[in-house]
Amino acid sequence: NTSISGGSMYPEEVIAESKRGEKEARIFLESGKYLIYRYLSLKNMRFERKFKLVLKSENGAREYLVIPLKGEKRFLMIEKGDDCLSKKIWSEKEGVKKVEDLLD
Incomplete structure (x- = not known):
C-alpha cells in the first residue's frame, strides 16, 4: 500500500x-551501463588519483573526469566532450590482456 x-x-x-x-x-x-577507468603514469608506473566515469544510455554517452579532493568522499566531477565512444582502453579482464572499445 x-x-x-x-x-x-x-x-x-x-x-x-x-x-x-x-x-x-x-x-x-534514464538508465544504462557505466565504465570506470584510471590513468597509469608511464613515467613512474603509478596510478593517478583521478579517474574517468563513462555513462552510456539509450540517449548516448557522457564522460566525466573525477578528481578526488582533500578529505574523505569528496570529488570534483567535470563533464568532458562526447568523443568517448571512439576511445580505446587496455583491459586485463579474466586474465586476458587486450585493447577494447571504451563501451563495448
Missing part, C-alpha cells in the same frame, strides 16, 4: 529530505 506524502502527488517511498530539511521526490531520468 502506497501512501501519498504530505499531500503531494508522489508516494512516500520516493520522497527524500534535503540537508536543508526540504522534501524532494526522486524522479527517474
Whole structure:
C-alpha cells in the first residue's frame, strides 16, 4: 500500500529530505551501463588519483573526469566532450590482456 506524502502527488517511498530539511521526490531520468577507468603514469608506473566515469544510455554517452579532493568522499566531477565512444582502453579482464572499445 502506497501512501501519498504530505499531500503531494508522489508516494512516500520516493520522497527524500534535503540537508536543508526540504522534501524532494526522486524522479527517474534514464538508465544504462557505466565504465570506470584510471590513468597509469608511464613515467613512474603509478596510478593517478583521478579517474574517468563513462555513462552510456539509450540517449548516448557522457564522460566525466573525477578528481578526488582533500578529505574523505569528496570529488570534483567535470563533464568532458562526447568523443568517448571512439576511445580505446587496455583491459586485463579474466586474465586476458587486450585493447577494447571504451563501451563495448
